[in-house]
Structures are given as C-alpha cells and as structure tokens.
Amino acid sequence: MPEFFINGQKVAAEKGQTVMQAALAAGFYIPYFCWHPHLSVAGNCRVCVVEVEGEGGGSSWTDIACNMPVSEGMRVLTDSETVREQRRQILQFILLNHPVDCGICDKAGECMLQDHHYTYNGEPSISTVPKVRATKYHPLSERIVLDNERCIVCSRCVRFTREVSKSHGLAIQHRGDHSLVRAAEDGAFEADPYSDNVVDICPVGALLSRSFLHKARVWYLQATPSVCPGCARGCTVNLWHRKRDWQLNRLDPGQNTEIARVTPLANPAVNGPWICNKGRDLARIFERPRAGEPLLKSRPVTLLQATSAARGLIAESARPVALVSNWGSNEELAAFKRALGSRFTCFVKRDHLPAADEPVEDDLLIRADKNPNSATAHELFGEAPIAFPDRTDLVLVWGEGVDFASLPRGARVILLGSYLAPENGHADVFVPISIQTERAGHYTNFAGVASRFERCFAKQPGIADAEEFFGQLAVTAGAT
Numbered sequence: 001m002p003e004f005f006i007n008g009q010k011v012a013a014e015k016g017q018t019v020m021q022a023a024l025a026a027g028f029y030i031p032y033f034c035w036h037p038h039l040s041v042a043g044n045c046r047v048c049v050v051e052v053e054g055e056g057g058g059s060s061w062t063d064i065a066c067n068m069p070v071s072e073g074m075r076v077l078t079d080s081e082t083v084r085e086q087r088r089q090i091l092q093f094i095l096l097n098h099p100v101d102c103g104i105c106d107k108a109g110e111c112m113l114q115d116h117h118y119t120y121n122g123e124p125s126i127s128t129v130p131k132v133r134a135t136k137y138h139p140l141s142e143r144i145v146l147d148n149e150r151c152i153v154c155s156r157c158v159r160f161t162r163e164v165s166k167s168h169g170l171a172i173q174h175r176g177d178h179s180l181v182r183a184a185e186d187g188a189f190e191a192d193p194y195s196d197n198v199v200d201i202c203p204v205g206a207l208l209s210r211s212f213l214h215k216a217r218v219w220y221l222q223a224t225p226s227v228c229p230g231c232a233r234g235c236t237v238n239l240w241h242r243k244r245d246w247q248l249n250r251l252d253p254g255q256n257t258e259i260a261r262v263t264p265l266a267n268p269a270v271n272g273p274w275i276c277n278k279g280r281d282l283a284r285i286f287e288r289p290r291a292g293e294p295l296l297k298s299r300p301v302t303l304l305q306a307t308s309a310a311r312g313l314i315a316e317s318a319r320p321v322a323l324v325s326n327w328g329s330n331e332e333l334a335a336f337k338r339a340l341g342s343r344f345t346c347f348v349k350r351d352h353l354p355a356a357d358e359p360v361e362d363d364l365l366i367r368a369d370k371n372p373n374s375a376t377a378h379e380l381f382g383e384a385p386i387a388f389p390d391r392t393d394l395v396l397v398w399g400e401g402v403d404f405a406s407l408p409r410g411a412r413v414i415l416l417g418s419y420l421a422p423e424n425g426h427a428d429v430f431v432p433i434s435i436q437t438e439r440a441g442h443y444t445n446f447a448g449v450a451s452r453f454e455r456c457f458a459k460q461p462g463i464a465d466a467e468e469f470f471g472q473l474a475v476t477a478g479a480t
C-alpha cells in the first residue's frame with residue numbers, strides 16, 4: 001500500500017491506484033471532464049493536471065492525475081499556482097470555439113464546464129477569429145440529439161458504447177476543431193438499449209435527451225429516490241419532478257405531477273451508475289390514464305361502499321382464490337399475507353410480460369422477468385403455477401396481467417387496479433389503488449437486494465392504498 005503526499009498531507013493509496021483515484025478516495029478534489037470512474041482513461045481534456053514536486057529539491061513537473069500511478073513518497077500539489085494557471089489555459093483552449101449558450105442549454109445547473117470555467121478561468125474566449133461553427137441538434141438517434149458546438153470531444157460517450165453497452169454505436173469523425181461525434185451507420189446506437197446513459201455522462205450539454213429537451217430548468221426540479229419496476233434487476237433511480245416552491249398554478253399545472261426525467265441513482269449492489277432506456281421511460285408506465293373511481297359492476301360508488309362490498313363477497317365465499325401482484329411492495333405483500341393469506345388460496349401472477357419491442361435479457365442489467373418484486377411474492381406465496389381449485393367461487397385479482405376469460409366461470413371477482421382498463425367494469429368490485437409514485441416501500445430484486453422507493457406525489461381522493469385496504473378486509477377474514 002504506497003503512501004504519498006497530497007498538498008503536504010500523507011495519504012495511503014491502494015496498490016495500482018492513480019493519483020486521481022487515490023486523491024478522490026481521500027477526499028481531495030481534482031477537476032476532470034474526460035475521466036470517469038467506470039470508463040478507461042483517455043487523458044485528453046488535461047484539466048486534471050497536478051504538480052509533482054521534485055525529489056531532493058529538484059525541479060517540479062506537471063502531469064495529468066487520471067493517468068499517473070501513485071508511487072511511494074511522491075509529493076503532489078492539486079491546487080498550486082502553476083496548476084491553476086495551467087487549468088486556466090486548458091479552459092481557454094476548451095472554450096475557444098464553445099458557443100456558451102448556457103441560457104438555453106439543458107445542462108445548465110449541472111454542467112462541469114460551467115463549474116470549472118468559473119473556478120479556473122471566467123474570461124470570454126480569447127479567439128480573435130470567428131468561432132468554428134458546427135452542427136446544432138444533430139439527430140444521433142430517435143432518443144438523443146447532439147449539439148456539436150458544445151461538445152468538448154472528451155470521448156466519454158464513445159468509450160461508453162465500446163466498454164459498457166458494447167454497441168460500438170458512436171465514434172469521432174475527423175480531427176482537430178473539425179472533430180464530430182457521430183453514430184455508426186449500421187444503426188447500432190439507435191438499437192443500444194443503454195444509449196441514454198451518454199446524456200448523463202456527457203460533462204457538457206452536448207448530448208441531449210429528446211424527451212427532456214427544453215422541458216425544465218433543473219433547478220426547478222427535485223429528485224426523489226425510487227426503484228425502476230421495469231424488470232427484476234430493480235435499478236435504483238431518481239425520479240425528477242417539480243419542486244413544491246416552483247409548482248405551476250395557471251400555466252400547465254399538470255406538470256406538477258409529471259415525471260420530468262429519470263436518471264440512475266448509483267448503487268454498486270444493483271446497477272452501478274447505469275440504467276437501461278426502459279428505466280428512462282417510466283413516465284410511460286406511470287402516466288397511463290388512471291382509474292379514479294371505485295366501481296360495483298361498472299357503477300361508480302364510494303371507496304367505503306366498494307370496501308364493504310368486497311368484505312361481503314369474502315365473507316360469503318367458500319373457496320376464494322387470490323392472484324397476487326408481483327408489483328406489490330414488500331410491505332403490501334406482507335400486509336396481504338397477514339390479513340388474507342390464510343383465507344385465500346394464493347398464487348403469484350406476472351403482471352407484465354416482455355413487450356414485443358423490448359430486449360428480453362442481457363449480460364449487463366436487463367432481466368427477463370419484467371416485474372420488480374417476484375422475489376418477495378414467491379417467498380411469501382410460493383411458486384406454484386396458477387391452477388384454480390374446483391368450485392372456486394371468488395377471485396381477488398391484484399394488479400395487471402390477468403385475462404378475465406381465464407377466470408373460473410361464475411366466480412365473483414374483486415379487482416384492484418390503478419389504470420383504466422375494460423376489465424375494471426366487468427369486476428363485481430373494482431377498487432382503484434395507488435401507484436408506486438404515490439407511496440413508499442421496498443422491492444427485493446432477483447439477487448435478494450431490497451431497495452426503497454419514496455413517495456413523489458399525493459394520491460387522489462377515492463384511491464386506496466393496497467396495504468391499508470388489505471387491513472380493512474382482514475376484519476372479514478377473521479370473522480369467517
């Protein structure tokens with residue numbers, strides 16, 4: 001374990017670490033653009049330059065921290081006058097042709113170039129000739145556009161497609177100030193199910209998500225920690241939505257309860273720093289038209305009436321069966337087990353199957369099971385395939401994925417669902433329930449790791465929380 005000195009302070013490094021890795025691990029700040037902890041070292045932006053003091057009074061020298069291995073006893077300065085001057089010159093070079101259009105750039109507020117520029121430079125471009133113009137809003141794919149004038153050619157995006165997603169979908173064309181990031185002509189980037197990660201790792205506002213383009217300034221948004229329910233990996237994510245202080249009253253108040261964007265919430269035990277594109281599109285899952293009214297055979301009733309009718313059906317039933325949702329949280333599944341587990345014959349159903357256009361499984365993150373909590377559902381309710389016992393007279397269907405034609409003839413049906421669907425009106429009792437963004441809880445992923453999601457939005461009146469609802473039905477179960 002080599003020991004060395006950063007700004008005069010002794011630091012113990014791991015064997016094989018670079019100065020950048022050891023410094024960050026020890027809490028010292030070194031700026032960077034092209035370096036990324038999960039990508040190979042490119043060493044092209046040079047902004048992580050540090051000074052190494054000469055041994056025995058010898059002259060000092062500068063080098064980039066991302067590519068310099070730690071050696072025993074070396075003395076590194078991360079913020080000397082020489083270092084600051086070199087960083088200033090590097091920033092001048094990077095900004096020579098940069099459009100500095102922060103006022104309309106989605107990255108403003110999160111941009112490493114803004115931060116480093118104001119820390120080390122702060123001056124306008126020193127170019128005496130017109131800036132080199134390049135493509136604005138070049139369509140890299142259906143999901144991503146590229147502003148080449150903002151690109152600092154750090155190559156993070158290119159390395160991501162080579163080293164992480166392995167689509168080899170991006171490359172750099174031409175050289176010098178004519179360099180352009182471009183997508184491979186074979187459509188590999190378009191087909192890359194992890195492509196949107198390049199938007200996060202682009203240190204400037206060059207790569208832009210079409211779904212978030214000019215949608216909101218990031219300082220109007222807050223991130224709520226959550227879990228992607230798109231497959232059994234259960235990637236941890238941040239759901240970005242409008243801050244309470246910046247709610248819109250007259251101008252499109254619908255935005256107040258919308259998911260503006262989804263980004264990864266780094267988690268070494270589950271997904272590292274990445275998510276797949278399905279995770280980015282959670283708004284498409286959560287923002288489907290909602291079911292807002294409890295129904296008795298398609299007739300709108302109050303939640304109290306629907307609960308009472310459900311209790312009546314359970315009390316009358318001789319052979320009730322429950323089809324349990326693997327989109328239920330650990331807390332909801334446990335509540336069901338506690339309240340009704342001994343009253344019902346229970347089977348776990350798959351709420352979602354792979355869609356025709358989605359990747360089924362791969363070696364990086366994506367799992368074939370497109371549901372977030374099969375692990376806990378199977379642990380509590382077993383793995384038996386659904387088989388209705390003879391004379392089943394009541395089926396409680398919790399969640400999606402059930403074809404009503406497959407239910408036993410004549411059996412009464414209690415349905416708990418969140419979205420508008422034709423089946424809602426066919427059930428004897430339909431109870432609308434909250435979705436993940438309206439409650440907190442945990443999912444346990446395929447590897448047994450439990451992750452917590454927090455509430456983003458309030459649920460509407462008339463909508464039940466499944467956990468609470470099961471507790472109300474328990475009274476009936478106990479009485480039989």
Ligand code: SF4
Binds near residue numbers: 150151181202
């Ligand atoms: S588009 Fe962004 S990530 Fe890619 S090379 Fe340019 S600055 Fe780097």
Ligand code: SF4
Binds near residue numbers: 277278
């Ligand atoms: S890999 Fe699965 S859990 Fe992770 S973001 Fe994609 S769909 Fe969601």
